[in-house]
Amino acid sequence: MQAITPELLTKFDVPGPRYTSYPTADRFVEAFGEPDYLRALDQRRTGPVAGARPLSLYVHIPFCESLCYYCACNKIITKHHDRSAPYLRYLSKEVDLHVQHLGAGQSVSQLHLGGGTPTFFSDDELGELMSMLRRNFNLVAGGEYSIEVDPRTVDATRLQTLARLGFNRLSFGVQDFDPLVQKAVHRIQPAEQVFALVDAARRIGFESINVDLIYGLPRQTPESFDRTLAQVAQLRPDRIALYGYAHLPERFKPQRRIVAVDLPGAANKVAMLARALAAFDAAGYDYIGMDHFALPDDALAVAKRQGRLHRNFQGYSTHAEADLMAFGVSAIGKVGPSYSQNVRTLDEYYDSLDQGVLPIFR
Template structure:
């Protein structure tokens, strides 16, 4: 079995999208997109779904005091905290533009603040932001608010202010406790700091705490990862995101602080993943979808068990809204029928907001075939299965994808029938590869250069 696993690792360790969207961003068609078409898509989706399921908000807060060199997020590095108020004022003006498009009171079911480092901002300024967001909205009865935080700068003030505003979920970025790894990726926090923030959050009343961990980091070892997992197990976070490090220095130059020689090769990275996964399951965590783990009783685990798991640009969630609005620099929005991304620099963002324009600069309006493929990829990512049912209409993308899936079936990664597809236990490690078989746009225009991170 180990030999087969190594053979599969070699075979499927190729550059693959992560499929947080379909089509994936490099294949968004500029010819189908304009700010006007995007606004029409938002209004249609809002009218169709707001009263029934509400909407989700993602708020991107890009500022960090130092650069974590592994990071693939859009960030702005500064120690000047005078940037806080102008940025948040711009975000609230953007929200006002969306309120004008809605032309009705939005029902907010989900808010997630990501970054950057949301806890770069003072508790007072975060309070101003969230109060400004919700003052013209209705909060859904099942609403969930969450935010990402750096353990080294998250204060009791942050936790209390956001709790009082309705936040109950906290995600702490840890990555690895090994000092050598922390040094080379420039991400420093101690186990004591993580424990302190976790305990403070629980005392205040937070009901769900997530830790982000990464395997495949430079200088990472099996012993170091095991030590990290053992420490994490003592703190018992409700959820753990155990991600593969995505080495894309052509996109994120900060990753050039180290070289490929500092990274584990595919076989070593596979061993890191298997070791971490085994330890998490030993400590009582259940694997969910791709990269996620949760303790019994967690709503994410219940959602998977009941076939209700959903995935969007914020990751896996048990919440499902048709419309997700992204606010702030580089934030991505999803109307289900289309995607839009905001401009990537603070200067461009401020200028467009000042001019009274939505700060979107690219996007994609989905075709009928895109919607079919998107549904199947989402099903595979969330439930490990999908059914070929197109209401009698032929779908060339699926037919072509079935031909490519035959090889994966031969390798034991999927089971295929005339009715649909089921991912096998072995295939769970290769969800991205399975989805790629159905990626009609990628196969129609294969990239000449590497666009995506490696599967392993």
């Protein structure tokens, strides 16, 4: 970090596409459609390496009750929970269309529910979703079954329900513990709430707990972020994801609510990253790569030391390169060498499935 000069910061201080997944979204082309995707599915079933690659599932649940101003994800802000039931029905339709081409009972080693806010679904709806997936796929023992959790939407009882449904990994969206930063991004969640939930998750027996952090948010300073880092070290999650905030208000409307003068400059962002690297190292975390850290006894850290670490579109994994079936509006998947993304709006998603067509748009 000491080799980064002010001139270098000025030269390269420009926002860009997310690099945590490759290819980035701006590399996708609409010339790729449902017929191309179906050929990829058929190749998985009947091609020369039929069934050789493990299968990973991603389910996108776009609904959120509250808007976080920094968010660049595909989401629908609503307090109307009756929108969940029809969405769940259409997820089932999409899964059915996949199974028609793949065959039922394919073994799944990895499942992730993301959003949006997956815990926008009620307990019964999450149970229905998991039952539907199990009817169509074989969720193998020892797999990684994770769900993103908004601390504002769960309590210890809900965490017990998630464990009973088969989830063994949790990812908590923390971002920053500082109250001023939380207010600036419209995401108020006291540190005490997160600490209580992580403690409950450990008592329940979740195998791995991840915490997401973001540096570069409005009202953040290196000093305030130090306090968040100290609290995270005290919290001691199994894994930490540390992302840099990219301010692109011309592309993401929620970010227009952020006061630009409140954003830290490039030098302060680099300082926050440097302090985070030092803090996590001092707290005993191994650097996994690409913004991710893990405790030495976590499966990711062990796999890295043993040369068994893999990366797919869902992030780092101990599982070998997998085909990724992605369900839900805007979800991104990968089958063989082909990447694809679903349509971005609910109307398009529902219309496509009503016609019996997979909602691939690029």
